[in-house]
Amino acid sequence: MSLPYFHHTPETASNFAQNLRENSVEYVRFELPDLAGLSRGKTVPMNHVESYTLNGLNLYGGAVTLDSASIPIQGTGYNEDINFADCLMVPDPDTVSNVPWLANTARVICDTKWYDGRPQPAAPRTVLKNILSLAAQMGYGVKMGHEYEFYVVDAATRKPLYTGQPIFVTSLLHQHPALDKLMRVLNLSGVDMITANGEYGPSQWELNFAAMDGIAAADRAFVFKNTVKEFLHTEGLLATFMTKPYKGLAGSCSHFHISLYELASGRNVFLDAADKDGMSPIMKQFTAGILEHAAAAQAIWNPTPNCYRRIRPHTFAPSNVSWGVEDRSASVRIKASKDKRQHLEVRVPSALSNPYLTAAATIAAGLLGMQHESVLAPERSGLKEADDSFKKLPTEMHESLAALEADTDFIHMLGSEFVHVFQTVKTAEILRLREDIPAAETNEYFDLY
Template sequence: MAEAQKVSEIIDTLRDRGAKYVRFELPDTHGTSRSKTIPIDKVRDYAERGLNLYGGTLALDTAASVVPGTGLNEEINYADTKLWPDFATLQPVPWIEGMWKVICDLTFNDGSPVEAAPRFVLRKLLDEAAALGFSVKMGHEFEFYLLDGETLEPFFEGLHIFNSTRNHWVEGIEPLMDALIAQGVDLITHNCEYAGSQFEINFGPAVGLAAADKAFTFKATVKELCHQLGYRATFMSKPWADRAGCGCHVHMGLLDKDSGANAFLDAGDPDGLSETARAFTAGILTHAKAMMPLIGPTPNCYHRLAPHTFAPSNISWGIEDRTAMVRMKASKDEATHLEMRAASGLSNPYLSAAATLAAGLLGLKKGYSLPAEVEGPCEEDDSLEKLPKRLEVALEALEADADMRALLGEPFLKVFNTVKRHELARFRAHVTDWERQEYLEVY
């Protein structure tokens, strides 16, 4: 009754604010928003008994094709699952009058959770951190291209990072920033990035699931609103071979669950880093290869990981080293945290956070030791092990890493690996323009 009363109060408040519809959103395996739109007078009923959704939604590939063998399609006769709104995530959709949205969790019809859902995977890992005495503070930092909606070409060329004229070259930037702020995304900086028509809009961190929810809202807003404005926004890792890639830097630190103190900080350490910070970072390095499918989930992602591109190419860490996989932000104060720089801009924020957290927690549980910091930029050190160059190799590393698999959960991995192998089969079967141009005449 108390919960029903709460839902009723929420709906009354929404009506008072002019709401006509509420969009029930599911973050899918790719980080894309899948949703159904509900008239306001139907919201209470669906909130209390769940909203039906095709059960294989999490098992669609990047072309939205049904993938067999995942456990969510033919195995359950293509049955429905149910969406359950988390009203803590309720926000307006500023560019559609009367529209609100809420992020949902997913269960089977018997009420058991769909453990393949990325939001479930991250929540489970946050619970794991809590059992060790920690809260997790994190944030995502994305790069994206803003393109002409018809030609799909950049609006300007050249390397103009931080150039004030380029920062606001496109008229849609200010409406985009306004829409993000209206949804509770606490913007902190905006600037153009390293390539022409590439941008970065940063927002503040949060504790726990709210951080990934905010990143999900950010990406979905950039995609949808830019489309409404006549543009095409893309977080694709490497749209062009000769232009900068789009990365996602996952910022993460641990807080003492009771006191809120920064568990990565040790004022007595020469670098200000605690043993917790070092073991957590060592976990990321140890399980880096197994992390890669989650933070680089498409073949295109691996074009980005090359030296001299401000993207990591090897398994490495360094204090303030922009070429390292883990850039330690050792500020010797409460802001101390790490920045994991290997994720692609197109990666699912729940899964990039889950991969980073799972590897770090393994470092704590197993007491890993962090290797000494190398001299000079990490990318110049040939002794460091390279990151995988292909998605196939990364998937093999994940499949071989029993510790990571145990933390991520087999229900999730069955769906994820099956979908990724399906996509790779389609990718390898495709004849590219390069092949035709290279071979048609000479052979």
């Protein structure tokens, strides 16, 4: 869509409601992704859907800017500054999907606007739409996919379903019937599942779904994450995308795969068959842009203090600014298929990251590389994580926020209002969490001293 939000007419609102009725839908969940990618919204009985679709569904306007504890943060411009005013949720008909574990219920993803018709620039879906629009103005579409890891534990005991580090062990993955049910539920929810495997942690899973074009890719990632959480709860399980829930065990990531294609022809512009690694000049510039702005993007790729407990050498979680062909230790891994599948994988983002903002930050950085014709340094030999000469990524949240604040080109791409909101909310989260006394400190000092 060219507009920041879908504009409904009486005809489109009527058609939207009629299509839902024909599919026996009785309730519709109007959902939006907040700053963290969490689903917020309202559930609407079918007889009121058409009216709310046409006129917009009122919701607290600061919902998109709530912090991780649902606290309205002062100074964002979305809360006390405007007397906690409402916004309007505008459903996007292209995003309707079933909620299979609830009878006759569907969801629709919404954009948000103020009552005077202005979009909310800090809304993550709007941020990504604006970046995709810029790519389109340059003549390019974006194909992308998010690859999530998460832990699954018994909801009552918080214990994993199995122990050890049995990565790719098929029998353990299928010991619990919930996985097979979840795969079916995700498919019924409109998420095209392609693979499932166990990861390094005890009952840590990785479920992959097909890449898609444009905003639809982030929409599917949003549905995926929220479906995993909500459905497994009905099975007596708790799924967590928390980046580093356990000391000494694997963290959970969101590897991000992306390529650009020419809108006029559909041709993958990352591919150059004459290059030894299949990398076109555009792919090299795009990669260079990601590396140049990686420190600033780190704040968005890893948006909580806990995320930085994962950023450690020799853990398959990149800790420096590097690239490599098929190198799992590099920040940017070139998937050198040398055919139409040629793409790159950004391995830095955490599982807790917002899929819309991960995509927006990566695309923004890559497009800056193209606009500035950035030069990609030659690949160095050997494992990139073992090379201490690479510039290090920020290893604390306040460091990445400082890098974001200093990167004016990157801020301009993402939008100054969004970056202001993000910085304000994340700074408040850091300060709030610092007030807690970690158990490790009490254990270390309380008795002995």
